[in-house]
Amino acid sequence: MSEHATPKEAFLDIRDLKVEYKLGKDTIYAVNGVSFQVEKGTTLGLVGETGAGKTTIAKAILRILPDHSLKMMDGVVKFDGEDILNMPDEQLRRIRGRRISMIFQDPMTALNPVMPVVDQIAEGIALHQNKSKQDARIAAIKMLEMVGISSDRAGEYPHQFSGGMKQRVVIAIALACNPDLLIADEPTTALDVTIQAQVLELIGNLRDELGTSMILITHDLGVVAGTCDNVAVVYAGEIIEYGTKEDIFDHPTHPYTIGLFGALPDLSKDVKRLSPIAGLPPDPSVEYTGSCPFAPRCPKATEACTKEKPVDIEITPGHLVRCHLAKEK
Amino acid sequence: MAALLEVEHLKKYFPTGRGTVHAVDDVSFTINEGETMGLVGESGCGKSTLGRTCIHLLESTEGKLLFQGEDVTHLNKKQLAEFRKKVQIIFQDPFSSLNPRMTIRDTVIEPLMLSRQFEGAQLEKEAENLMDLVGIERRFYNSYPHELDGGRRQRAGVARAISLKPKFVVCDEPVSALDVSIQAQILNLLMDLQDEFHLTYMFVTHDLSVVRHISSKICVMYLGQMVEVAPTKELFDKQYHPYTKALLSAIPSIDIHHQQKRIMLKGEITSPINPKPGCRFAPRCLYATDECRKPDQPLVEVGPDHFVSCCRVKEINNL
Amino acid sequence: MKSRASDKPGSLAYVGKYLLHSPSAMVGLCFLVGIMILSFLTPFIFKYGFRELNIRAQYSTPTLEHPFGCDEVGRDIMVRVLYGAKYTISIGIFATAGGGLMGVILGAIAGYRGGLVDSFIMRFLDVFQSFPAILLAIAIAAVLGPGYWKVILACGITGIPGYARMMRANILTVRGSEYIEAAKSIGCKESRVVVKHVIPNAFSPMIVSLAMGVANAGLAASSLSFLGFGVVPPTPEWGSMLSTARTYILEHPHMVIFPGLFIMLTVLSFNLVGDAIRDALDPKLRD
Numbered sequence: 001m002s003e004h005a006t007p008k009e010a011f012l013d014i015r016d017l018k019v020e021y022k023l024g025k026d027t028i029y030a031v032n033g034v035s036f037q038v039e040k041g042t043t044l045g046l047v048g049e050t051g052a053g054k055t056t057i058a059k060a061i062l063r064i065l066p067d068h069s070l071k072m073m074d075g076v077v078k079f080d081g082e083d084i085l086n087m088p089d090e091q092l093r094r095i096r097g098r099r100i101s102m103i104f105q106d107p108m109t110a111l112n113p114v115m116p117v118v119d120q121i122a123e124g125i126a127l128h129q130n131k132s133k134q135d136a137r138i139a140a141i142k143m144l145e146m147v148g149i150s151s152d153r154a155g156e157y158p159h160q161f162s163g164g165m166k167q168r169v170v171i172a173i174a175l176a177c178n179p180d181l182l183i184a185d186e187p188t189t190a191l192d193v194t195i196q197a198q199v200l201e202l203i204g205n206l207r208d209e210l211g212t213s214m215i216l217i218t219h220d221l222g223v224v225a226g227t228c229d230n231v232a233v234v235y236a237g238e239i240i241e242y243g244t245k246e247d248i249f250d251h252p253t254h255p256y257t258i259g260l261f262g263a264l265p266d267l268s269k270d271v272k273r274l275s276p277i278a279g280l281p282p283d284p285s286v287e288y289t290g291s292c293p294f295a296p297r298c299p300k301a302t303e304a305c306t307k308e309k310p311v312d313i314e315i316t317p318g319h320l321v322r323c324h325l326a327k328e329k
Numbered sequence: 330m331a332a333l334l335e336v337e338h339l340k341k342y343f344p345t346g347r348g349t350v351h352a353v354d355d356v357s358f359t360i361n362e363g364e365t366m367g368l369v370g371e372s373g374c375g376k377s378t379l380g381r382t383c384i385h386l387l388e389s390t391e392g393k394l395l396f397q398g399e400d401v402t403h404l405n406k407k408q409l410a411e412f413r414k415k416v417q418i419i420f421q422d423p424f425s426s427l428n429p430r431m432t433i434r435d436t437v438i439e440p441l442m443l444s445r446q447f448e449g450a451q452l453e454k455e456a457e458n459l460m461d462l463v464g465i466e467r468r469f470y471n472s473y474p475h476e477l478d479g480g481r482r483q484r485a486g487v488a489r490a491i492s493l494k495p496k497f498v499v500c501d502e503p504v505s506a507l508d509v510s511i512q513a514q515i516l517n518l519l520m521d522l523q524d525e526f527h528l529t530y531m532f533v534t535h536d537l538s539v540v541r542h543i544s545s546k547i548c549v550m551y552l553g554q555m556v557e558v559a560p561t562k563e564l565f566d567k568q569y570h571p572y573t574k575a576l577l578s579a580i581p582s583i584d585i586h587h588q589q590k591r592i593m594l595k596g597e598i599t600s601p602i603n604p605k606p607g608c609r610f611a612p613r614c615l616y617a618t619d620e621c622r623k624p625d626q627p628l629v630e631v632g633p634d635h636f637v638s639c640c641r642v643k644e645i646n647n648l
Numbered sequence: 649m650k651s652r653a654s655d656k657p658g659s660l661a662y663v664g665k666y667l668l669h670s671p672s673a674m675v676g677l678c679f680l681v682g683i684m685i686l687s688f689l690t691p692f693i694f695k696y697g698f699r700e701l702n703i704r705a706q707y708s709t710p711t712l713e714h715p716f717g718c719d720e721v722g723r724d725i726m727v728r729v730l731y732g733a734k735y736t737i738s739i740g741i742f743a744t745a746g747g748g749l750m751g752v753i754l755g756a757i758a759g760y761r762g763g764l765v766d767s768f769i770m771r772f773l774d775v776f777q778s779f780p781a782i783l784l785a786i787a788i789a790a791v792l793g794p795g796y797w798k799v800i801l802a803c804g805i806t807g808i809p810g811y812a813r814m815m816r817a818n819i820l821t822v823r824g825s826e827y828i829e830a831a832k833s834i835g836c837k838e839s840r841v842v843v844k845h846v847i848p849n850a851f852s853p854m855i856v857s858l859a860m861g862v863a864n865a866g867l868a869a870s871s872l873s874f875l876g877f878g879v880v881p882p883t884p885e886w887g888s889m890l891s892t893a894r895t896y897i898l899e900h901p902h903m904v905i906f907p908g909l910f911i912m913l914t915v916l917s918f919n920l921v922g923d924a925i926r927d928a929l930d931p932k933l934r935d
Binding site: 049 | 539
């Protein structure tokens, strides 16, 4: 599939992505210079709290941010060697849904309520793979079975399905065209733990089977631990720590990452008090050009943190930390 | 420890167009003074309904409620007003649990005013003490809920709940709508308040790591019934019910080197409308036999204070 | 967090502040207030009275003397249009206020009590709603006979079912919120729950439709007058002016144009204000 790929370039290459949009009179600095790569067949976890800009990053990759409020989008998004941000709409439409698919958080609103589920899956297949209606339907039923929904329920409507089954239908739609990249935005947050386990296992198996690359957006470090190869921790629209799963979970270095782990009630340890991160999430209408955005909440902040914006420091090969204190290591 | 709340064979049914929803179906348990009981289950299992029924926000269909030894199953208006001062609730969604047209100060003052224990300046002072206690800064006293973040809103909800110095507080998923870092702040606050005012909590949640952290005893609920009840430590060491096993194994662990094998359940949660007799979990259970379809599956003590409702518990666990 | 002043969201003060900052709403508001003031002052500022005949100026096209021209008996149309403004606008406001009040009360009772009371009220209103609004207004006006207050009654009654339905839906939404449960659990009496928590939150979305409703009621009043059921000549209600003038529409179009233009401008102004109120109350536009 990747006939255009040059060997040196990553499969998905994002460099210095910036997104700003308008909210009333304010400017929201949603994404502030994010760079990362996703190699073929690997999974990247984007972790962060509400409003950190994770979803905006995902939507920028597909260029589906709402035009009316978008103020500025800058940077480079290269998918399989092609520049997504400067691509004509017609060409982009052929990539969306066929080569890059997205799973949204809420399965309840992602499905068309007046269309049988099998037709919703077949629609994409017919559109992107030039198959006849009949062939697309057969392929759609196969997809449904693959996600564990028996073919005799294919003609049913979304309201006849439970939340977990709807999310599986959404996954079936996303994977129907065998995409090269799957972006899953909190795919299991609306689901119960036992159903979440089923859905995560399903996504994992399908990914291994089809060799799909994946970006998993979540706030749940436990989900990341079980699913991802690489992890990017997002704070205030920046990636403040990036590395392999082992780098992040065994050697968290940025004070925010350390704080996230500390705030989590751990099943394997007995602690009387949790150690929350002090203060509140950053105000997205403030642009942090001359300081570290985490400095106001950081227990280790020094004067330098409020006067100078930290840059990425590679503490071990591939493990990047955007913190002044990381220098000392 | 004395028992604070005793619940005996409690049932709560809702009639609907398609049949009767057995939201809570024959549930019995006891909560001791000063302890935190975790009530765990997945969405639709009736845990929120159970919490609300215990504090008379919903009226029970059948069964008995004892509070501090007194029968509080049926209360007249006057008794209910007295009962309300002793029991409170903290809600899940800090966005919808505060009246959008009342300031934080007014929200906290309201219960104090209604209790008629305070007047004028004293009322204001008491409200400010409460807001201070839960950590709402002075500059937010006169703010409206939409001007605050989720964490502060939840703090206001906590202040309202503890304002009348209740004995018993139902915490209905109080942290599940919050970010991890804020979640820890609220959990710490709840634990501090418990120590300070000797509160008893019923902590309703779907998040097992939270419940393990905060509770001394855990009840696992499935489709309106208790399937396993045990002290927290005991339950996390050893689970006997197949559902509890699956539930615990499904929690995503942050320990990347010891990812445990998840027990995959088949199928989805079945409907609570006119359920079939027998074990409610049988349709999804890996060990289900015909025996499981027989009615009446009582909770059986399998260890010290450890109760399980499963007719095959001995065979499954080699007891 | 916005640093907007801590006005009660959805309160009149909050809406008022928003209106002051919206240019289109201010244009509408200025037009309405201005024309109302002029309407009351016409006897003092213009040399012609609204029913002063002047046969020599019969059918006069607009001149400096008569900026909007004169009608078939030589009355000054500008004076008549301005004098008539208070009828159309006040009918709109009174009819909406009355109909809105009844609708809100009925809807609130139906929504809060539920059960049989709900069914009875809503089925009763269904009967009303099964007629086209204007037909119902005509029927009521025909029974009552013409007159200022009777038009208000006719236009007001036709509005009741719509407002009641909306209020009922709002009550049902609010009644299911957790803050209502919270109010009960802290020991609020039922009356306090309704007055303090349910009604204020259910009412604020109504402000928009009430504002929009004024334009509709004014338009309906003019229609009734046009058809001869409303305010009768010689009172210069815009609808009845149009009704008389339509005979001369080909020969003397100015007689139709000016009353028609003012009906249009008034409806437009009310809608501009209504739009701004909707924006002020729309939760999606707030943070």
